[in-house]
Amino acid sequence: MAKINMVQALNTTLHDVMEKDSSVLIMGEDVGVNGGVFRVTDGLYEKYGRERAIDSPIAESGILGTAIGMAIGGLKPVIEMQFSGFSYEMMHQLEGNASRMRNRSRGQFSVPLVVRMPYGGGVRALEHHSESKEAFYAHTAGVKVVIPSSPTNAGPLLRAAIEDPDPVIFMEPKRSYRSFKESVSPKDYTIGRAEIVRSGEDITIVSWGAMMRDTLKAVEMIESDTEFSPEIIDLLTISPMDAATIVESVKKTGRCVVIQEAQQSFGPASEIIALINDQALMYLEAPVKRVTMYDVVMPLFAREMMYLPSKGQIVRAIRETLEF
């Protein structure tokens, strides 16, 4: 089987879903004729025309707001925020409407839509193009937040997001778009379910998005000179979080490291620690270690790699936690 990268996985899925379901459409800045600035929507305009592949005006709130109407009206819009750094313009439509319509109407109306957005650092981009703010969206009841980490899980998760009856924020780690390929065999992923990518006994390691691959590499680095049995969890859904999988694992291993690209404070790692505290504190043999960006404005690219969690940092965090 041919190997594909994440962009291809996403693009193929969109082609496939749009072919099978005529209620799916895409909309966003430059998603049509141009095929998206990362080419994730390439070829859809050619196939489905402007009616189902809409190059929208530059207005993020307008994009989500219009998509909410479309979704209530029976379509399944897959909209794009060109970069997650420009998604805050639509926070009020998300918090005020997309997330609430089901509850507000006691289920009479629902808002099945997907907000795709490339996020995260490491691609030497301009300001606002490198942040990880999944926690903003996760702190909103009624919204699901999904982050794939590989060509293998990106496609099935995007499909699940499109089929989901609720608004799904689908954050794509742009650093992983083209950085590696996999031969993708069909596999089912369920929104709300984390994946144990490797079972183990000694330590639970939780990550997601682009950090996942660095985490796997860091584990390999440790294994080159140390024998240990890590349990590695790919979170995949940030909210609603799969507490059970994490908690069960920590109960078994007694140790945990969480690797997050977002700034330290008020990020997903804190929520994971809180869940462990709630349900597995007495099993802990060491503090849960969080490896994160700092509470600074994400630096421009000359400095960014110093600020993102490095493989070295992950290695050290795992070792320290094992040795605690």
Added chain:
Amino acid sequence: MAKINMVQALNTTLHDVMEKDSSVLIMGEDVGVNGGVFRVTDGLYEKYGRERAIDSPIAESGILGTAIGMAIGGLKPVIEMQFSGFSYEMMHQLEGNASRMRNRSRGQFSVPLVVRMPYGGGVRALEHHSESKEAFYAHTAGVKVVIPSSPTNAGPLLRAAIEDPDPVIFMEPKRSYRSFKESVSPKDYTIGRAEIVRSGEDITIVSWGAMMRDTLKAVEMIESDTEFSPEIIDLLTISPMDAATIVESVKKTGRCVVIQEAQQSFGPASEIIALINDQALMYLEAPVKRVTMYDVVMPLFAREMMYLPSKGQIVRAIRETLEF
């Protein structure tokens, strides 16, 4: 000394600051002629006219965006979001500009402004008028988030916020606006510093905003039949968080309960737990207990009191943690 409520404390402070510093102005929806829907800005229009008490168009992003310009230009705008539930419209101005201008310009420009917003439930209001989303703002580097809890601390904290060289989100617990009075003696409060409102040995109890008062009452309820020595911390600043005060306390007591009005997941309580995990895990004799709203859309007022943390819940949480 006459007793005053929180609205009076805030109003007096605004009058005082605007009299002394002609660069301070207020702006927002209905803050001028009407004196604000909660009357916090009452009388300022009469004294300072439309030039320094601006009834703005209804455009939250425009209000913050314009205030950013004013602040860079040498004024100190104190703007109002009429309710915190309508502040998401300005998230992009906050995340993209207010919080970043200092860093972007390496200190050449700064954005000293205050965004006041009533927040929180318990006043039988319409939809969107009862949420607690301080974590949204706290997860933004470069932004300070302050929440007073009483007439005594509201004034000095607002003054400190206005004098602060950075953008400060100042969230006012509207349930506490008029629900109690205090005779206010002058006291200094520093942004970034939590207050130990009562020292004790057995358990650390952390809260903020309107929950603070319920927490104090819950402690009284327990004391009516149980002898115990709680250390009670009023967080006051959500970000940057005063980790040291919390951690020192937990090291001493070994037990902790956090009471938060916000939904459970990704809220400040999780961050507090993460800080304790980082720095005081081995001192814990029980899991940190968090008492919070649930991860649901904040219900309308017929049900809201069932969903907000009740005094009974706080009592039970403290007892359980003491007895763990």
Added chain:
Amino acid sequence: MPLDTIGTFSVSRLSILDETGKADTDLMPDLSEDQLIYLYESMTLSRMMDARMLNLQRQGRLGTLPVCTGQEAAFCPAILAIRDTDWFVGSYRELGARLMRGETLMNALLLFNGYEEGNVNPENDRTLPISIVLGSQLPHAVGLAYASRLKGEKDTVALTVFGDGSTSEGDFHEALNFAGVLDAPVIFLCQNNQFAISTPREFQTRSETIAQKAIAYGIHGIQVDGNDALAVYQAVKEAADRARQGEGPTLIEAVTFRMAMHTTADDPSRYRSDDLVASWEKKDPITRFRKYLTKEGIWDDDRQTALEARIKSDIDAAVKEFEQGVEIKPDAPFDHVFGTPAQIIEDQRARFLAELEKEADHG
């Protein structure tokens, strides 16, 4: 020529009934006697229910309430001008319009007593619930209109309603711009009631009319006397017809007045004069419409007395039913977080129910 005029634009104002109830026959919309009477009755029902709810609120039996007395002609005729199969995307100050769309008196009583259940329209599933985030409903109407079109319902339009103050929001701009670009069959009906809480129109925008804002989007715009039921009907009807024929969106500015407080939490004496209010009393939309109907010989005092009695008894019945109390599932909010089960939510529901029980035990 180097300083060329490259575009000229104009804005018109439509009115049909004058203050004495005399109609301009040239412009008369095509409405049957039954339709005229249905419209009049709906406006009257709106007015009487509004008053009753205000009364209940003042007695502490309802929560914060927006009132709409004086604006009935600015929204009720719009509903008559569209179809049940069209989408209605309202705001929060158009009680009569909602009742015409199939909401019951009980809906209103429930909602303003803090029950989400009041948002469920039992008759029409193309009426969105009340929208409070100003301006944010406008793009929804654009999306609904687009969806209908794409799904092959060539005939469906979307009507959305909002206030003068809401035109200052970015969402107003983005929605009208999207509607223009997407050629969406939407009618944007602005209730220019002169105030946004305390803020008068002239602090809201420097443009002299709201209607002229249509020029910025290259779409139709018109101002209409919002206290003139026939003019509002006609303007909305024409906009709907144009939209159905694929001629795109229209912005309508209905000039009217909020006769009472913004909501029951508001004290309008702080910011506007009694004289101003009195000057608008003379323009009362219901009085004016009644004069017209009377002149036309299709209304009289007897019918009025009967109507009022009927409405009063309907309202009494609804209030009575409502006051008997409603049995409502405490944990319903957990039912509607997601459309799929989520363990974390179910765990919290269990905890919620357990806490509720403990509250009950310990008082």
Added chain:
Amino acid sequence: MPLDTIGTFSVSRLSILDETGKADTDLMPDLSEDQLIYLYESMTLSRMMDARMLNLQRQGRLGTLPVCTGQEAAFCPAILAIRDTDWFVGSYRELGARLMRGETLMNALLLFNGYEEGNVNPENDRTLPISIVLGSQLPHAVGLAYASRLKGEKDTVALTVFGDGSTSEGDFHEALNFAGVLDAPVIFLCQNNQFAISTPREFQTRSETIAQKAIAYGIHGIQVDGNDALAVYQAVKEAADRARQGEGPTLIEAVTFRMAMHTTADDPSRYRSDDLVASWEKKDPITRFRKYLTKEGIWDDDRQTALEARIKSDIDAAVKEFEQGVEIKPDAPFDHVFGTPAQIIEDQRARFLAELEKEADHG
């Protein structure tokens, strides 16, 4: 009359130089020879530095870069038309304007190599750094203009620049509306370069001009040939004069063309034809302006050769200095989180520095 015209509006287009460089003498702005030459030289510097940076980027020596070739007349004259004490609130595609405001070549090289230090204007503290969040800088200009006014600087105005695509953002609307209501001395200068990345103007808005959007806010609006340096100067000058005299804000639409890619990450061949680009080549703003200056006898080939040589050597020098490497504090981001010390930030700084050391140790 019941269907009254209640407002009429028109939009004009200003141009002074035709494509052959012939000027309409009636409309000629009042500019000295020195000023004309300074303007021409600034436009040329912008063009040459743009080309050099593109070159460096293609060699992997700079990061993603927006280029501005072809738009020089749409922004450089605007800077000449305002004062150093006025505020300049730009976007990201006006290199020449920034250089005229005192930024150095080094500023540009640093910034596009990923150093925030490139944002610090060494000469002028009324020039805001590059703004990337589209439309979000517009309200800043309104606030700056208001602040100057309130602080008694009656003469100060604010100039803000943004693209055609940015007019679709809610912030555009809110800023122009605020400016109107607050009567703020602001000049909104839209660079209508026909595209927003791949999206052509007609997908951006249904209005035929950007200038007519001024009507929605009751403010002045004008379209200008954006490849005509004199017309842009004149339009901005008049707007600035009006603003200084308390006559409020102006929206100027400069019609121009983005000759190259959106940024170096973009491939324009995916969405626009060579023919379209070629049609705009004939309108090149620098060529046109040079023809005018030559006709006027204040420019010739020798001066051109000398200018190019001088600019080339300035650029060479800056690039050389830049390539020698810059020593920059790794932990500077911690310095500018807050203007007051915060323990949690200092703890993190310490941890950052410790980690950095460990990285160095372990490679």
